[in-house]
Amino acid sequence: MTSFPTQAPDQAQAQNQDQNQDQDRSFLFVLGSSRPDGNTAQLARAAAEHLPAAYGRRWIDLNDLVLPDFQDGRHEGEGWQPGEAEATLHEATVAATDIVIATPLYWYSFSAQTKRYLDYWSGWLTLPGSDFAARMAGRRLWGVTVMADRDEVVAGGLDTSLHHTAAYLKMGYGGILLGNGSRPGQVAADERAMRRAKTFFAGPTPLARFPHEETAEAA
Numbered sequence: 001m002t003s004f005p006t007q008a009p010d011q012a013q014a015q016n017q018d019q020n021q022d023q024d025r026s027f028l029f030v031l032g033s034s035r036p037d038g039n040t041a042q043l044a045r046a047a048a049e050h051l052p053a054a055y056g057r058r059w060i061d062l063n064d065l066v067l068p069d070f071q072d073g074r075h076e077g078e079g080w081q082p083g084e085a086e087a088t089l090h091e092a093t094v095a096a097t098d099i100v101i102a103t104p105l106y107w108y109s110f111s112a113q114t115k116r117y118l119d120y121w122s123g124w125l126t127l128p129g130s131d132f133a134a135r136m137a138g139r140r141l142w143g144v145t146v147m148a149d150r151d152e153v154v155a156g157g158l159d160t161s162l163h164h165t166a167a168y169l170k171m172g173y174g175g176i177l178l179g180n181g182s183r184p185g186q187v188a189a190d191e192r193a194m195r196r197a198k199t200f201f202a203g204p205t206p207l208a209r210f211p212h213e214e215t216a217e218a219a
């Protein structure tokens with residue numbers, strides 16, 4: 001077991017303050033397919049190739065970590081300690097200015113691996129002394145997904161989930177880079193996806209707002 005860091009290291013605090021300065025941007029790619037080197041990872045890599053060289057980038061394949069199902073211990077007081085995989089993910093998540101959720105479309109939503117990772121965010125938010133919410137605010141969330149369906153509308157549920165996750169954490173949201181494919185490697189033949197990959201991470205990342213927040217602001 002690894003002790004849980006609840007206080008931000010000085011370096012991370014400095015990064016948080018400077019996160020809007022492009023030279024300090026650091027991308028975390030969280031790969032959530034249940035198979036290695038699938039279409040989603042391939043599309044994410046194609047997009048990452050067009051990031052400015054100065055940007056940091058880190059890749060974590062969730063299949064490489066032994067991460068148990070999230071157990072909701074939010075209301076059980078102090079003393080809870082994360083396992084090694086959770087500690088690794090927490091450290092990588094809070095160190096990134098940009099988090100890329102690269103999940104295949106599974107049943108119109110996240111893969112189980114990806115959802116499990118995101119469930120841990122709830123635990124990190126509510127630990128005694130946690131500054132997870134403060135750290136995530138102002139950072140950026142992106143999605144990359146590949147699906148067998150050619151109708152991109154069916155990925156709307158995934159887009160909404162990611163957008164609302166960003167809104168909850170007061171993050172910017174860059175949307176989802178979508179691709180088509182079934183067998184590993186097929187996404188390479190999706191010319192539209194590969195074209196969009198070239199500029200995806202240069203796109204806008206407006207602060208995500210819940211619909212009710214936008215309605216209240218407009219009133």
Ligand SMILES: Cc1cc2nc3c(=O)[nH]c(=O)nc-3n(C[C@H](O)[C@H](O)[C@H](O)COP(=O)(O)O)c2cc1C
Nearest residue numbers: 033038039040104105106107108147148149181182
């Ligand atoms: C469990 C499972 C659920 C899936 N659900 C969907 C789906 O809801 N819609 C869809 O278009 N494709 C679905 N697919 C197809 C995958 O999205 C597609 O094969 C994709 O290329 C897989 O990405 P990967 O190569 O990165 O693993 C599903 C595949 C699996 C294994």
